[in-house]
Amino acid sequence: xxxxNADQGAQDGEAEFPSTNTTDTTLSFSHEQAAxxxxxxxxxxxxxxxxxxxxxxxxALLVVxxxxxxxxRFLLDADVTTAGRHPDADIFLDDVxxxxxxxxxxxxxxxxxxxxxxxxxxxxxxxxxxxxALLADGAEVQVGKFRLTFYASRHDVAxx
Numbered sequence: 001x002x003x004x005n006a007d008q009g010a011q012d013g014e015a016e017f018p019s020t021n022t023t024d025t026t027l028s029f030s031h032e033q034a035a036x037x038x039x040x041x042x043x044x045x046x047x048x049x050x051x052x053x054x055x056x057x058x059x060a061l062l063v064v065x066x067x068x069x070x071x072x073r074f075l076l077d078a079d080v081t082t083a084g085r086h087p088d089a090d091i092f093l094d095d096v097x098x099x100x101x102x103x104x105x106x107x108x109x110x111x112x113x114x115x116x117x118x119x120x121x122x123x124x125x126x127x128x129x130x131x132x133a134l135l136a137d138g139a140e141v142q143v144g145k146f147r148l149t150f151y152a153s154r155h156d157v158a159x160x
Contacts, residue, residue, distance in 0.1 A: 048063060057156055114130070
């Protein structure tokens with residue numbers, strides 16, 4: 001475009017832009033990669049890191065990140081672990097946003113799955129309401145107002 005034309009275009013309210021490269025540079029991650037990044041980005045204390053490193057194979061740890069008892073840790077070392085507001089729940093989450101029997105964490109060999117038990121407010125996995133979901137290291141599970149981060153045994157993470 002000549003200087004005359006550029007001046008005319010500017011007067012008409014048109015701007016001249018240099019040619020741009022239209023290559024898409026957006027990064028995308030698989031669910032597992034995103035969970036691994038979230039785990040690296042989390043604020044683990046030295047004590048939490050030690051607890052995770054000490055987990056035996058076929059076990060996992062849930063760490064409460066948000067909620068009335070933030071910082072609490074729950075060991076998943078049984079085939080079925082129930083979370084809810086009932087005092088007999090394996091993971092007792094005392095808040096009205098949690099159903100008495102809200103969710104179950106089910107062990108399948110070295111993998112864990114979370115299942116909603118028909119709760120009123122639902123169970124969320126990485127921000128999405130689910131009925132059941134396979135947990136990856138660093139995944140976030142929300143039960144009522146509690147947000148828990150799942151950490152698999154380092155033996156199991158290394159084996160996968």
